Amino acid sequence: MTNELVEPLLAGNRRALARAVSEVEDRTVASRGLMAALFPHTGRAHIIGVTGAPGTGKSTLVNVLARTYRTAGKTVGIIAVDPTSPFSGGALLGDRVRMRDLAGDPGVFIRSMATRGSLGGLAHTTADVLMVLDAAGFDRILIETVGVGQAEIDIASAAHTTVVVEAPGMGDEVQAIKAGVLEIADVFAVNKADREGADHTAMALQMMQGLAPSPAAHHRSSAGSGPAHPQPGAQAGGSWLPPIVKTVAVRGEGVEVLCQWIERHAEHLRATGQLGRREEARAASELDHILRDALLTDLTHRLPPGHLARVAAGVARRELDPYSAVDQLLLDYGFRR
Ligand SMILES: Nc1nc2c(ncn2[C@@H]2O[C@H](COP(=O)(O)OP(=O)(O)OP(=O)(O)O)[C@@H](O)[C@H]2O)c(=O)[nH]1
Numbered sequence: 001m002t003n004e005l006v007e008p009l010l011a012g013n014r015r016a017l018a019r020a021v022s023e024v025e026d027r028t029v030a031s032r033g034l035m036a037a038l039f040p041h042t043g044r045a046h047i048i049g050v051t052g053a054p055g056t057g058k059s060t061l062v063n064v065l066a067r068t069y070r071t072a073g074k075t076v077g078i079i080a081v082d083p084t085s086p087f088s089g090g091a092l093l094g095d096r097v098r099m100r101d102l103a104g105d106p107g108v109f110i111r112s113m114a115t116r117g118s119l120g121g122l123a124h125t126t127a128d129v130l131m132v133l134d135a136a137g138f139d140r141i142l143i144e145t146v147g148v149g150q151a152e153i154d155i156a157s158a159a160h161t162t163v164v165v166e167a168p169g170m171g172d173e174v175q176a177i178k179a180g181v182l183e184i185a186d187v188f189a190v191n192k193a194d195r196e197g198a199d200h201t202a203m204a205l206q207m208m209q210g211l212a213p214s215p216a217a218h219h220r221s222s223a224g225s226g227p228a229h230p231q232p233g234a235q236a237g238g239s240w241l242p243p244i245v246k247t248v249a250v251r252g253e254g255v256e257v258l259c260q261w262i263e264r265h266a267e268h269l270r271a272t273g274q275l276g277r278r279e280e281a282r283a284a285s286e287l288d289h290i291l292r293d294a295l296l297t298d299l300t301h302r303l304p305p306g307h308l309a310r311v312a313a314g315v316a317r318r319e320l321d322p323y324s325a326v327d328q329l330l331l332d333y334g335f336r337r
C-alpha cells in the first residue's frame with residue numbers, strides 16, 4: 001500500500017515525500033516496506049550536521065547555507081531536531097528564522113522533528129528520515145541539532161560533515177567543550193562575528209586544536225605570511241584539521257567560505273576513502289540499533305502476558321537481583337541454549 005508512494009517520491013513528488021516521511025516518523029508497519037524499496041536509491045546525498053549550544057545561530061546558518069546551495073543549483077533537504085520543545089512542530093525554523101524565501105522553493109524540503117519518545121528513538125527516526133530524503137534525490141541534507149546530549153551528538157556524528165557552531169559572549173568557555181562536540185567537528189563556525197569577542201573565541205578554538213597562537217595567527221587569512229602552524233583542511237597523511245570560519249549568519253557573511261569548506265571536506269572524504277569508512281560506521285550503528293529493537297520486540301512477544309511485571313515485582317521484593325532475573329528470562333524465553 002505504501003509502496004505506491006515510492007514511484008512518485010523518486011520522481012520528485014513533494015506530497016509523496018511528505019507522506020513517506022510521516023510514515024517513517026510514525027513507524028507504521030508499512031514504513032518497513034517503504035524503506036526497503038527506497039534503500040537502493042540512497043547513498044548519493046552529502047549529509048551535513050550543524051550542531052552547537054542553544055542560540056548560537058544554527059537555524060540562521062542552515063537557512064543561509066541552504067540558500068547558498070540553491071544559488072549553486074543544488075537541492076537541499078533540511079531536518080531540524082528540537083529536543084526541547086515537543087510542540088514546536090514546523091515552527092522551529094519557520095518562526096524564529098524566516099524561512100519564507102525557502103518555503104516556496106521546490107528545491108528545498110524542510111522537516112522539523114520534535115522528540116516524541118526517547119532521544120535514542122529520535123536518533124533512529126532521524127536516520128530513517130535522512131534515508132527518505134536521500135532517496136528523494138536531495139544533493140545536500142542539513143541536520144540541525146542542539147548539541148546538548150549524547151543522542152544529539154549521535155545524530156550529528158551520523159553526518160558526513162559536522163559543522164560545530166560557536167558564538168562569542170557566552171562566557172569564557174568554549175561551548176563546544178561543554179557540549180562534548182569539539183571532537184566531532186569537521187568545520188568550526190564562529191558565528192555572530194559581528195559581536196565583540198569573536199576573535200577571542202576563534203583563538204580559543206585554535207588553542208584547543210593544539211595550535212599555539214602565534215602573532216601570525218591574527219593574520220592567518222592574509223596569504224603568504226608563512227605561518228608556523230599547519231594550514232587548516234587536508235593534511236599530508238590523510239588527516240583533516242578543522243578550519244575555523246567566522247560568520248555573521250544574519251547578514252550572510254562568511255557563509256560562502258563556510259560552504260566552500262564543507263565542500264572541501266566532502267571532497268577530502270571521497271579522496272581519502274574515509275567516506276566509505278564513515279558509511280560503514282553509520283551502517284554498523286544502524287544495524288546495532290535495529291537488532292536491539294528486533295530482539296527486544298521478539299522476546300517481549302514470547303513472554304506470557306504480565307510475566308515481566310511479575311518478575312519486576314519479585315525484584316522489587318528483593319527475591320531476585322535484576323541481572324539474574326534477566327538471565328532467567330533469556331533462559332526461559334530467549335535465544336540462549
Ligand atoms: N548578532 C548576530 N545575531 C545572530 C547571528 N546569527 C543569528 N543571530 C541571532 O541569534 C538568535 C538565535 O538564532 P538561531 O538561528 O535561532 O539560533 P539557534 O542556534 O538555531 O537556536 P536554537 O535552535 O534555539 O538552539 C536569533 O535572534 C538570531 O537572529 C549573527 O551572526 N549575529
Ligand SMILES: [Mg+2]
Pocket residue numbers: 058059060144
Ligand atoms: Mg535553531
